[in-house]
Amino acid sequence: MTGPRRARSPEDKEQRRQGILDHAWELFQARPWAELTMSDVAEASGLSKAALYRYFETKEALFLEVEAARLGSWLHELGAELERLPRPASPEAVAALMADSLAARPGLPRLLSLLHVSLEQNVPFDVALAFKRALHDWLVRLGSQLETTLGSLPAGAGLGAALQLHALCIGLWQMADAGPVVKRLLERRELRPLRVDFHAALLTGAATMLRGMIPAERQPQEASARRQA
Amino acid sequence: MTGPRRARSPEDKEQRRQGILDHAWELFQARPWAELTMSDVAEASGLSKAALYRYFETKEALFLEVEAARLGSWLHELGAELERLPRPASPEAVAALMADSLAARPGLPRLLSLLHVSLEQNVPFDVALAFKRALHDWLVRLGSQLETTLGSLPAGAGLGAALQLHALCIGLWQMADAGPVVKRLLERRELRPLRVDFHAALLTGAATMLRGMIPAERQPQEASARRQA
Numbered sequence: 001m002t003g004p005r006r007a008r009s010p011e012d013k014e015q016r017r018q019g020i021l022d023h024a025w026e027l028f029q030a031r032p033w034a035e036l037t038m039s040d041v042a043e044a045s046g047l048s049k050a051a052l053y054r055y056f057e058t059k060e061a062l063f064l065e066v067e068a069a070r071l072g073s074w075l076h077e078l079g080a081e082l083e084r085l086p087r088p089a090s091p092e093a094v095a096a097l098m099a100d101s102l103a104a105r106p107g108l109p110r111l112l113s114l115l116h117v118s119l120e121q122n123v124p125f126d127v128a129l130a131f132k133r134a135l136h137d138w139l140v141r142l143g144s145q146l147e148t149t150l151g152s153l154p155a156g157a158g159l160g161a162a163l164q165l166h167a168l169c170i171g172l173w174q175m176a177d178a179g180p181v182v183k184r185l186l187e188r189r190e191l192r193p194l195r196v197d198f199h200a201a202l203l204t205g206a207a208t209m210l211r212g213m214i215p216a217e218r219q220p221q222e223a224s225a226r227r228q229a
Numbered sequence: 230m231t232g233p234r235r236a237r238s239p240e241d242k243e244q245r246r247q248g249i250l251d252h253a254w255e256l257f258q259a260r261p262w263a264e265l266t267m268s269d270v271a272e273a274s275g276l277s278k279a280a281l282y283r284y285f286e287t288k289e290a291l292f293l294e295v296e297a298a299r300l301g302s303w304l305h306e307l308g309a310e311l312e313r314l315p316r317p318a319s320p321e322a323v324a325a326l327m328a329d330s331l332a333a334r335p336g337l338p339r340l341l342s343l344l345h346v347s348l349e350q351n352v353p354f355d356v357a358l359a360f361k362r363a364l365h366d367w368l369v370r371l372g373s374q375l376e377t378t379l380g381s382l383p384a385g386a387g388l389g390a391a392l393q394l395h396a397l398c399i400g401l402w403q404m405a406d407a408g409p410v411v412k413r414l415l416e417r418r419e420l421r422p423l424r425v426d427f428h429a430a431l432l433t434g435a436a437t438m439l440r441g442m443i444p445a446e447r448q449p450q451e452a453s454a455r456r457q458a
Contacts, residue, residue, distance in 0.1 A: 091441075116403035117346060120411045128410050132420050140422070159422055164397070164434045167404055167425075171396030174345035181357050182349045191361050193369070193388055196396075205393045205438070212320075212441025 017055055020045045024066050029107040033114060038062070060122040064131050067111045067119065074101065074108055075138045079145055088151030091210035095203050102169065103199035109173040116170070139163065150210065152218040161213055165206055172201045246284055249274045253295050258336040262343060267291070289351040293360050296340045296348065303330065303337055304367045308374055317380030320439035324432050331398065332428035338402040345399070368392065379439065381447040390442055394435055401430045 023044040027036055038059050042052040056062035081097050082089075102109050111119075120128060143158025153161065176198035178186060186195045252273040256265055267288050271281040285291035310326050311318075331338050340348075349357060372387025382390065405427035407415060415424045 113346070116406070117342070121408040123410065125410055125414070129414055132411070132414050132423060136420055136423055160433065163404070163423075163425065163430070164401075164437065167400030167430070167434065168393070168397050169400065170403060171398065171400035172393075174399060175392070175396055177345070179350040181352065181354055182361070185354070185357055185361050191365055194361060194365055194392075196392065201392070201396070204389065205396065208393065208441035209434070209438055210441070212437035212439070216445050 013055075016045075016047075020047070020052065020055055020062070021066050021069055024062055025070065025107070028063065028066065028111065033118070057124050057127070058122050060119045061124060061127045063111065063114070064119045064123050064127060067115060068131050068134055070105075070108050070111065072134065072138065074105065075142060077101065079141065082145045082149045085149055087149060089149045091150065091214065092207045094146065094149060094210055095205075095207035098165070098206050099199050099203040102202065106198075109169055109198065110177065112166070113170045113173040113177070139166070146210070150214065152214045153210075154213070154215070157213055161210065164209055168205050168209060169202060172196060172198055172205060176201065245274075245276075249276070249281065249284055249291070250295050250298055253291055254299065254336065257292065257295065257340065262347070286353050286356070287351050289348045290353060290356045292340065292343070293348045293352050293356060296344060297360050297363055299334075299337050299340065301363065301367065303334065304371060306330065308370065311374050311378045314378055316378060318378045320379065320443065321436045323375065323378060323439055324434075324436035327394070327435055328428050328432040331431065335427075338398055338427065339406065341395070342399045342402040342406070368395070375439070379443065381443045382439075383442070383444070386442055390439065393438055397434050397438060398431060401425060401434060402427055405430065 020041065024041050027040055027044055036059075038052055038056075039049055041059075041062065042049045045052065056065070078097060078101060081101070082094065085093055085097070120131075123131075139162045140159055143160070143162045145158070146161050147153045147155065147158040175196040185191055249270065253270050256269055256273055265288075267281055267285075268278055270288075270291065271278045274281065285294070307326060307330060310330070311323065314322055314326070349360075352360075368391045369388055372389070372391045374387070375390050376382045376384065376387040404425040414420055
């Protein structure tokens with residue numbers, strides 16, 4: 001009953017949906033947001049534009065789901081890596097896990113930096129609701145993982161930490177992801193101090209932020225000794 | 230020789246330029262970025278569109294100059310307020326000056342949050358160069374003011390602190406400035422933890438970031454005592 005062209009069963013539809021999300025992610029990594037159209041995604045997925053719109057109402061709704069998938073799997077892996085750190089872990093060790101894994105998949109911070117300014121601005125209510133619910137659960141889990149791993153955050157401070165780190169990551173990505181004119185400018189010796197390397201800046205910023213949340217008397221000796229050196 | 234319609238002397242041109250920047254700033258505060266056009270600015274300034282483009286090559290170039298003016302005057306005032314703090318000041322006191330003054334002029338963080346994603350993406354080289362040079366000098370000055378005011382940052386850490394605070398401010402503004410659908414969502418009890426109030430979040434985040442830069446043995450007693458309470 002089901003041909004290759006039209007997905008009819010719920011399983012077929014789900015499979016096609018996943019295929020679209022995968023193609024959209026590939027395209028996103030290969031070209032600038034402004035130059036990526038729903039027609040491109042339809043073509044890459046072997047669908048008509050009308051068929052694509054039956055799955056995703058807007059470009060933003062499609063990429064909000066791409067983001068949910070990528071963010072969810074990154075946080076899942078990050079959680080497992082946090083579990084493996086010796087405890088209590090230093091803020092530097094936690095920051096390194098975050099910075100290394102995000103810098104290794106630059107599409108994700110780039111997508112995160114579009115979240116509030118673009119994606120969430122043009123999505124149907126139910127799509128936004130599903131995303132926010134998932135995001136809430138992930139951030140609550142990340143927050144409690146941060147508390148357990150660092151062993152020194154005030155109880156309940158983890159979620160706040162996760163939100164501040166999210167903000168920092170977005171800001172640093174936008175500063176690091178300069179356009180061609182600014183990139184050329186920042187090669188001048190006088191302006192080099194304004195150059196932001198995403199990985200290095202996130203490593204420093206996230207470690208600093210986490211360290212600042214730890215009461216002075218509970219700061220790990222390791223970090224304190226390193227700063228004195 | 231000079232009529233009211235056409236600015237001919239350098240002084241007239243400079244005055245007209247300032248007038249355009251003021252009108253553009255007024256308009257920016259009153260409407261969304263995407264709905265603000267060069268035609269609006271020309272009309273508000275009593276100029277033809279062609280005349281406006283003789284002063285500013287693109288909408289982004291115009292608003293980059295608006296940003297330079299507003300950022301410069303804010304940092305000037307902030308510097309004076311930092312001077313007046315009793316020394317060494319606590320990270321919380323410095324963060325409060327920043328958060329209070331930025332929240333009191335919401336157009337500025339909104340403009341800052343457009344800087345990297347929009348403004349700097351479509352400006353002529355010389356406009357971008359002038360902006361970056363000014364920004365560099367301001368951030369270097371702010372950095373050294375932070376070092377002097379806090380009295381406990383490692384020497385030279387101030388500029389890095391200024392850049393991290395800039396990133397944090399951008400990210401938090403974008404999270405706080407939700408579109409109508411997301412704003413409605415965040416009224417649900419289950420999603421309230423994701424609500425970001427710009428002032429409160431910047432106050433906490435900036436204080437945390439600054440505290441994290443201070444070696445543990447130099448943390449001000451005040452802050453340490455408050456955290457234990």
